[in-house]
Structure formats: structure tokens, C-alpha cells
Amino acid sequence: MRHRLGDELVTSIEVDQTVGARARRTLHSLGYTPTLIVGDGLEERQAGAEFDRIVATCSVRTVPYPWLWQIRPGGTITTCLGGWxxxxxxxxxxxxxxGSAAGRFTGEETSFVLAGPHQSPPRSAFTMHSGITRPTSLDPxxxxxxxxxxxxxxxxxxxELLGxxxxxxxxxxxxxxxAWTEASGAGWAVHQHGPLPLWDAVERAFERWEKAxxxxxxxFGLTVSGEDQRVWIGDPSGPSWLLPG
Structure with a gap:
């Protein structure tokens, strides 16, 4: 980007000090001197900075609002929306x-490692419970x-998805x-345990997708507003899912 735009138009932020120092040495050895910052790119806001583009090379579960606050109207954010x-x-x-932001997913099978604060919590070994068992028409x-x-x-x-x-x-x-599935005759059965009926929610999502x-x-598209963040199908008035805060 520095080669295309010049040093003064490129800012890069990296949370890891060691990685940031290595990047600085490498870029300087090539004669490139863009603005390089060691800090939290999810939260840190550059005083007086206003950008035309933000490109994230990590995945996030939701779009950090500080990104919206640093973009000019008409500017863009390109990121991977990920999860567990x-x-x-x-x-x-x-x-x-x-002040809201909206756009579509590209459909490219692209992924990055989740940003540290967005990664799943530690998980110990677990035991599968039979719970409530029923047939399911959704092929696992x-x-x-x-x-x-x-x-x-x-x-x-x-x-998290396992298996x-x-x-x-x-x-x-x-x-x-x-929730866990197993073959049952010519079809499948699902076992659900705990306060959240996970498979029920997944079935409903696939039903909405089928109808669309x-x-x-x-x-699919994403709208980020001051009230919430929603993923939708077709257009913002179509079927949508609220992302967790």
C-alpha cells in the first residue's frame, strides 16, 4: 500500500510489540516509512485521524465501533466477520x-485468525448428555x-462447532x-441439553435460508448502526440475525 499510495497515506496498527518491531525493521530496510503504531486496533482511536479505508487482517465477531468513528462518510471498512x-x-x-455502515459479503472463502478479545473462552473436557432427543430433517x-x-x-x-x-x-x-447429532435409521436424530436449544435455532436459520x-x-449483507449490528439476506428488510454485543 505504501508503494501505491506513499508513506503519508498509510497507517498500520499492531497489538503485539515483537511483531510490530519486526515489521518496522523490515519496512525501514526497504526504504518504507508509513505510520506504524503498536496498540489495540480494536479500541484505540487516533486523535484527529480520519481515514478513507480500514482493512482488518484479523477476524472479529462484531465490528468495533471505534472503526466507524475514524472513517470519513463514504469511506469503507473491509473485514472478516468470524466466530466460533x-x-x-x-x-x-x-x-x-x-454514521451507520452497511455492505455485502463478498462470498470469497476468506478467513483470518480471530482478534484476541474475540476468541472463544477456555473450554475443559465435556460430557455429551442425551438431553431431549428428537428426529431432525436437517442433514448435519x-x-x-x-x-x-x-x-x-x-x-x-x-x-462452538465440533465433530x-x-x-x-x-x-x-x-x-x-x-446439541449433538447421530444417524437414526434413514435419517438423523439430535440430542439437546441445557437452557439454549441450539439445534432449534440452527434449524430455523436453515429454514429461512431455504425460503430465500x-x-x-x-x-448476505451487514448493517452496523448505533443500536445494533445485523446480518441480513437480500436487503436490509429481509431475514436478519442480531449479532451479540
Whole structure:
């Protein structure tokens, strides 16, 4: 970016001091001197700074509001919206005159490591409980597709996805809720345990997706306002999911 734009138009922020120092040495050895900052890129706000573009090379569960506060109207934010479902979506947002930001996901299968504060909490070994068992018409293998994991992440934002193939395990470490699937005759059964019916929420998400015509991720969008952050299908008035604060 410095090669294309010049030193004075590029600012980079890195939270790790060692990584930041190595980047500085490397760039300086090449004759490049953009503004380099060691700090928390999720929260830190540069005094008097106003940018045309923010590009994040980490994933976030929700878009940090300080990013919106540092972008000029019409400026853009490009980031990966990730989570604990091994799912992510690259989204390109444009800041509106009212201070909100909106845009669509690109559909590219792009992912970055989650930012430190957005990573899942530590999890000890767990025991699968039978809980309430019922048949399910949702083929568990659908959750392993790119869009499937993304839908599951929207439906159960605080759950982790474990297992493989027909064995899907959803585990919510905050509440201890879990759901897991197994083959049952010619179909599948799901076991749910705990206060959050995780599989019910995932089934509803897939039903809404089916009714919308099974759109690809590039037909999803994100709106970030002062009230909340929502992922939607088709347009902001379509089916939507509220992201956790």
C-alpha cells in the first residue's frame, strides 16, 4: 500500500510489540516509512485521524465501533466477520451520512485468525448428555459447507462447532448448552441439553435460508448502526440475525 499510495497515506496498527518491531525493521530496510503504531486496533482511536479505508487482517465477531468513528462518510471498512463455528465472511462496508455502515459479503472463502478479545473462552473436557432427543430433517453434513457454518454461527453465536460429517456437536461454553447429532435409521436424530436449544435455532436459520432460495454468501449483507449490528439476506428488510454485543 505504501508503494501505491506513499508513506503519508498509510497507517498500520499492531497489538503485539515483537511483531510490530519486526515489521518496522523490515519496512525501514526497504526504504518504507508509513505510520506504524503498536496498540489495540480494536479500541484505540487516533486523535484527529480520519481515514478513507480500514482493512482488518484479523477476524472479529462484531465490528468495533471505534472503526466507524475514524472513517470519513463514504469511506469503507473491509473485514472478516468470524466466530466460533469455523465460519467467516469477508464483508465490505461503506459509512453512511447518519454514521451507520452497511455492505455485502463478498462470498470469497476468506478467513483470518480471530482478534484476541474475540476468541472463544477456555473450554475443559465435556460430557455429551442425551438431553431431549428428537428426529431432525436437517442433514448435519450441511453445517460443514461454507454457508452452512456461517448460518449456524448466526443462529447460535456463542456456540462452538465440533465433530465431523454426520456427527455435529454444538457446545455453548457460557451456559453449558449442547446439541449433538447421530444417524437414526434413514435419517438423523439430535440430542439437546441445557437452557439454549441450539439445534432449534440452527434449524430455523436453515429454514429461512431455504425460503430465500438458498442464496450464496454474496447475497448476505451487514448493517452496523448505533443500536445494533445485523446480518441480513437480500436487503436490509429481509431475514436478519442480531449479532451479540
Amino acid at each position: 463455528m469455523q465460519a467467516s465472511g469477508l464483508v465490505h462496508l461503506t459509512l453512511q451520512a447518519d 453434513k450441511h453445517l460443514w459447507s461454507w454457508v452452512g457454518r456461517f448460518l449456524a454461527r448466526l443462529a447460535a453465536p456463542s456456540a 465431523a460429517g454426520e456427527q455435529v456437536i454444538l457446545l455453548d461454553t457460557a451456559t453449558g448448552s449442547q 432460495g438458498r442464496p450464496g454468501q454474496d447475497e
